[in-house]
Amino acid sequence: MLFNYVAEPNSNLLCCICRMPFIEPATTRTCSHTFCRDCIVEAIGHARQCPVDRSALYIEDLLPANSIIRSLVDELIVECIHRASGCPHTCQRQLLTAHVMDVCPFSSVACPKGECDQILARRDAESHSCPHTRVPCELCGVKIQLDDLKNHIRECTDAIVTCEFCSLELSRSELPAHDIVCPEAIISCPQSSNGCSWTGSRTTLTSLHIPSCPYEAIKGFFAANATKLERLIEENLLLRHKIDLLESHLQNTKRELQSAKTALGPWYRSDGVYAYSTSSDLAPDLQPASASTSAHPFSLASDVSAPSPFDHAPLQDALAAYFPSGTPNDPGYRPAHARRQTLPAGWDPANNARASTQLTQTVAPLNLSTTLEGALVGVRESVVALSGAVDSLGRRNDIALTNEALRLNEEVMSLRANMHGLRMQVHTIMMDRNAQVTGRGGENMSNTDGAWPMPVHRFFNSGAPSITKL
Amino acid sequence: MALPKRIIKETERLVADPAPGITAAPHEDNLRYFDVTIQGPDGSPFQQGIFKLELFLPEEYPMAPPKVRFLTKIYHPNIDKLGRICLDILKDKWSPALQIRTVLLSVQALLSAPNPDDPLAPDVAKHYKEDEKGAMGVSREWTALYASG
Numbered sequence: 001m002l003f004n005y006v007a008e009p010n011s012n013l014l015c016c017i018c019r020m021p022f023i024e025p026a027t028t029r030t031c032s033h034t035f036c037r038d039c040i041v042e043a044i045g046h047a048r049q050c051p052v053d054r055s056a057l058y059i060e061d062l063l064p065a066n067s068i069i070r071s072l073v074d075e076l077i078v079e080c081i082h083r084a085s086g087c088p089h090t091c092q093r094q095l096l097t098a099h100v101m102d103v104c105p106f107s108s109v110a111c112p113k114g115e116c117d118q119i120l121a122r123r124d125a126e127s128h129s130c131p132h133t134r135v136p137c138e139l140c141g142v143k144i145q146l147d148d149l150k151n152h153i154r155e156c157t158d159a160i161v162t163c164e165f166c167s168l169e170l171s172r173s174e175l176p177a178h179d180i181v182c183p184e185a186i187i188s189c190p191q192s193s194n195g196c197s198w199t200g201s202r203t204t205l206t207s208l209h210i211p212s213c214p215y216e217a218i219k220g221f222f223a224a225n226a227t228k229l230e231r232l233i234e235e236n237l238l239l240r241h242k243i244d245l246l247e248s249h250l251q252n253t254k255r256e257l258q259s260a261k262t263a264l265g266p267w268y269r270s271d272g273v274y275a276y277s278t279s280s281d282l283a284p285d286l287q288p289a290s291a292s293t294s295a296h297p298f299s300l301a302s303d304v305s306a307p308s309p310f311d312h313a314p315l316q317d318a319l320a321a322y323f324p325s326g327t328p329n330d331p332g333y334r335p336a337h338a339r340r341q342t343l344p345a346g347w348d349p350a351n352n353a354r355a356s357t358q359l360t361q362t363v364a365p366l367n368l369s370t371t372l373e374g375a376l377v378g379v380r381e382s383v384v385a386l387s388g389a390v391d392s393l394g395r396r397n398d399i400a401l402t403n404e405a406l407r408l409n410e411e412v413m414s415l416r417a418n419m420h421g422l423r424m425q426v427h428t429i430m431m432d433r434n435a436q437v438t439g440r441g442g443e444n445m446s447n448t449d450g451a452w453p454m455p456v457h458r459f460f461n462s463g464a465p466s467i468t469k470l
Numbered sequence: 471m472a473l474p475k476r477i478i479k480e481t482e483r484l485v486a487d488p489a490p491g492i493t494a495a496p497h498e499d500n501l502r503y504f505d506v507t508i509q510g511p512d513g514s515p516f517q518q519g520i521f522k523l524e525l526f527l528p529e530e531y532p533m534a535p536p537k538v539r540f541l542t543k544i545y546h547p548n549i550d551k552l553g554r555i556c557l558d559i560l561k562d563k564w565s566p567a568l569q570i571r572t573v574l575l576s577v578q579a580l581l582s583a584p585n586p587d588d589p590l591a592p593d594v595a596k597h598y599k600e601d602e603k604g605a606m607g608v609s610r611e612w613t614a615l616y617a618s619g
Contacts, residue, residue, distance in 0.1 A: 002475065016567040017532060019476045043566045046533040051567035 003078040006090055013073050015039050017051060021093075022073045025065035031055050034065050082106035085121075165201070191215035194222050267372050473501055477527060480570050492574045494525065502527040506538075506574060510617065511582040515609035516544070519617030523553075523577070525570065535564035536573055545605070545612040547586040547595035555580070556590035 105123035510516030540553035589595030
């Protein structure tokens with residue numbers, strides 16, 4: 001609290017820091033200088049020295065000042081702090097607090113009725129008519145705050161009001177009920193929703209307007225129309241809902257088709273060739289088994305009985321085989337015809353040995369139910385099997401050739417032996433002819449049935465070297 | 471922030487009962503800023519001179535010292551070219567028991583008693599130490615030149 005002193009205080013009672021009479025004076029133990037307690041505490045906070053003589057000083061060195069000093073400053077005469085507001089009171093400094101708290105008519109106090117939080121001067125408190133005081137409404141008896149009373153009167157349910165049509169006086173709470181039946185109330189024709197623009201008092205409505213209202217006459221038609229319209233609206237809603245559903249279905253289908261296209265890649269053809277051509281018209285490169293078996297590029301001559309899944313599978317199934325499936329990621333899913341036409345043993349790498357023997361009879365058709373990759377693998381395997389078949393064929397040909405050569409060899413040997421016999425015979429004939437020509441045929445003739453005379457033979461041999469030896 | 475009562479009282483006293491040879495008047499727009507004049511003390515080379523100073527009371531006053539600076543050029547070993555003053559009570563020897571009046575009296579006393587052993591302007595201090603008479607002559611010249619009116 002800042003005090004205004006009536007008289008200039010003795011300068012010995014001034015704090016050298018704040019230049020005012022001491023408030024709660026404290027004296028230093030070390031150098032006996034006196035200050036206001038707050039002032040010296042703050043000064044020590046800045047520099048730990050006495051402001052007067054600069055000797056070292058700590059908070060602990062402060063003691064309450066001598067009681068004489070305390071009394072001297074406490075008894076200084078001060079003005080009331082509300083002097084500016086008009087309080088002329090002066091008193092000892094130590095008594096001012098009590099004056100301000102309890103007596104001073106200019107002090108601020110709370111509403112004495114305790115019903116509002118307004119702060120007002122004490123002198124006004126008694127006469128204060130608190131706006132928060134609750135007073136009972138004269139009409140309905142409900143307690144209302146004073147400053148809300150005016151608003152309340154305007155809407156009090158018990159207030160007497162006059163009907164604006166028939167001038168009847170009644171309480172406000174009864175007005176809505178009265179409005180419904182008031183014979184003078186201005187109302188519009190019940191057919192106003194259908195276009196009747198008539199308005200008038202309730203009595204004239206029944207007595208005058210209704211008989212003559214053109215809309216009233218055909219209200220049955222209006223009612224029928226209204227129900228019809230309602231039904232149509234309902235149906236329309238239903239149809240709209242259906243369209244929405246179908247659209248979403250279409251979207252789903254489109255998405256699935258797109259994913260199918262992506263999965264198929266180059267196998268997909270957009271020209272609709274699969275959907276509109278018969279099985280035999282299919283492109284030959286993509287329709288391997290259903291074409292004539294003799295023209296089948298993968299069939300051997302004995303392949304006539306090879307099973308051709310497309311021959312008896314319906315066209316739709318054949319088409320479906322080109323598309324992996326509705327759920328291409330599900331390995332367990334496979335259409336029934338696809339399972340039936342899964343490759344025979346020859347396609348299985350584990351059964352390759354058996355395949356090489358069987359291949360002469362059967363080569364499975366190109367499996368189009370798998371992805372493009374799978375089909376390529378299938379084709380590759382069939383080529384492997386084919387090469388195995390060609391290999392075995394070659395080996396069998398080798399064996400047959402060897403057998404034939406042996407047989408021919410033997411035949412040549414027997415021919416050679418025959419030729420030797422013939423030569424011997426010709427030789428004998430020649431010897432006979434020689435004997436006849438030279439006249440020693442008589443001797444030799446007797447020998448014709450016996451063995452060949454060896455010396456002659458030897459002679460002939462050496463004498464006729466021109467005879468070719470076979 | 472409201473001006474502390476101490477500053478109001480000091481200002482009132484400075485204006486109503488000024489110290490001899492010293493005037494101090496606060497600025498109207500800033501009551502913590504004072505225009506100060508100090509007469510050169512008789513018997514000093516600054517005699518007859520009227521020196522202008524500025525004085526500012528910082529927020530912490532009276533716990534912190536006021537800031538004082540010469541505005542008039544002066545040839546003095548403890549005052550530099552910028553007008554800053556080497557005076558202990560304006561620095562570490564400040565005490566909240568001191569006030570504007572005592573500070574200005576101390577500055578006035580500094581003019582009478584230059585202290586070349588604690589210089590702020592070394593060349594002036596050197597001049598004062600080596601040739602006090604000549605230096606005082608320069609001080610007189612400067613006073614006549616800058617502080618005559």
